Amino acid sequence: MRLAIVTGSLVHGGAERQAITLTNRLAERGHDCHVIYVKNDPSQLGRLHLPSSSTVRCLHAKRYFDVGALSHLHALLERLEPQVLLAVNAYALMYASLANPGAPLMVTLHSTYMRTLKEQLQMAAYRPLFWRSACTAFVCERQKRHWLARGVFGRRNDVIYNGVDLDHWQPVDATALRRALGFAPSDYVIGLSAVLRPEKNPAQLIEAVARLRAMGLPARALFIGDGPERARVEARARALGVADRFVVSGFQEDVRPFLSACDVVTLTSFTEAFSLAAIEAMALGRAVVHPDVGGAAEMIHSGHDGWLFPVGDTATLAERLAQLADPVARTRFGENARATVAARFSERSMVERYEQVLAELATARSKRAQLRNRATAH
Numbered sequence: 001m002r003l004a005i006v007t008g009s010l011v012h013g014g015a016e017r018q019a020i021t022l023t024n025r026l027a028e029r030g031h032d033c034h035v036i037y038v039k040n041d042p043s044q045l046g047r048l049h050l051p052s053s054s055t056v057r058c059l060h061a062k063r064y065f066d067v068g069a070l071s072h073l074h075a076l077l078e079r080l081e082p083q084v085l086l087a088v089n090a091y092a093l094m095y096a097s098l099a100n101p102g103a104p105l106m107v108t109l110h111s112t113y114m115r116t117l118k119e120q121l122q123m124a125a126y127r128p129l130f131w132r133s134a135c136t137a138f139v140c141e142r143q144k145r146h147w148l149a150r151g152v153f154g155r156r157n158d159v160i161y162n163g164v165d166l167d168h169w170q171p172v173d174a175t176a177l178r179r180a181l182g183f184a185p186s187d188y189v190i191g192l193s194a195v196l197r198p199e200k201n202p203a204q205l206i207e208a209v210a211r212l213r214a215m216g217l218p219a220r221a222l223f224i225g226d227g228p229e230r231a232r233v234e235a236r237a238r239a240l241g242v243a244d245r246f247v248v249s250g251f252q253e254d255v256r257p258f259l260s261a262c263d264v265v266t267l268t269s270f271t272e273a274f275s276l277a278a279i280e281a282m283a284l285g286r287a288v289v290h291p292d293v294g295g296a297a298e299m300i301h302s303g304h305d306g307w308l309f310p311v312g313d314t315a316t317l318a319e320r321l322a323q324l325a326d327p328v329a330r331t332r333f334g335e336n337a338r339a340t341v342a343a344r345f346s347e348r349s350m351v352e353r354y355e356q357v358l359a360e361l362a363t364a365r366s367k368r369a370q371l372r373n374r375a376t377a378h
Helices: 014-028 067-080 089-099 117-132 141-148 175-180 203-214 230-240 256-260 276-283 314-323 327-344 347-377
Strands: 002-007 032-037 056-058 084-088 105-109 135-138 157-159 188-193 219-224 246-248 264-266 288-291 306-309
Touching (some): 014 347, 067 089, 084 347, 089 105, 089 117, 105 347
Parallel strands (some): 105 135, 188 219, 288 306
């Protein structure tokens, strides 16, 4: 198949990372893949591994809706003549839908709740574009139910779970890295792997660390990433007297050593759809303590391979983390976590499912074209 993948940018983020992985794997399977990103943030461009014959193009949009960028995309799609067009999230859908010269359009939606009025109004405007899509792919059942109830759906609606490569996501010996980061062997290191944006609520981990310290546990936090909330995290740590109890690694091309340096991993987000960061940590044999939001309950069996806690409930978060301070318990949970990923969230299963849906859309278009040609001939 000849495929065009449109994304808002290649910024650090789970949706973009998943799109790059999917594109790479489809190309490895012999499909002719082309990538177009709307805004010039190529942070993950180096992760794309496509043949020299593939188009990788930035539209250099200067504003939210850029007529010049839209015209550029239309010209690219007319030249590429993709059999199927895949848009990653609603912003890319807007450009792909308006510029589409007629290819079947599939959109993947990686978000759930819209937290601001602006985001809610934008989603209301996007809704008719979803209705026109040949297929909308959601990343979990709970997310699908959420959006269908709000009138966000395509002509076909599928759930395709995010997945990771178990061969790639193998635990590594992080003893030297822990030492380099300033952690003692006796420290209880809690990781959070995310861009530090407001919806990730990273300061909550600092509050949990303060509570764990008050319980007498040697808790430390490792933030794997960076972002606009870093200053708030640092200010909260100073206010709670734990400014020396956390480390911010900055953006990392390969997070495996840093996740392996953690004893457990947590998310503190107000909103998630189906966290790729959580699946990656589980694949590395790390128990994850996750807010009960999005598809978390479809990913984690609370009390078996991780724990769920109510969104924003710091007391319960600290309680769950305290239960995993026991090395025997967290080892058992970690083994169960990796087994869960192997059984349900493999990269191979994810790619095969996308490939199947894309092929069905391409085949349906080909059959319609044949019927039109026959009708014209007669």
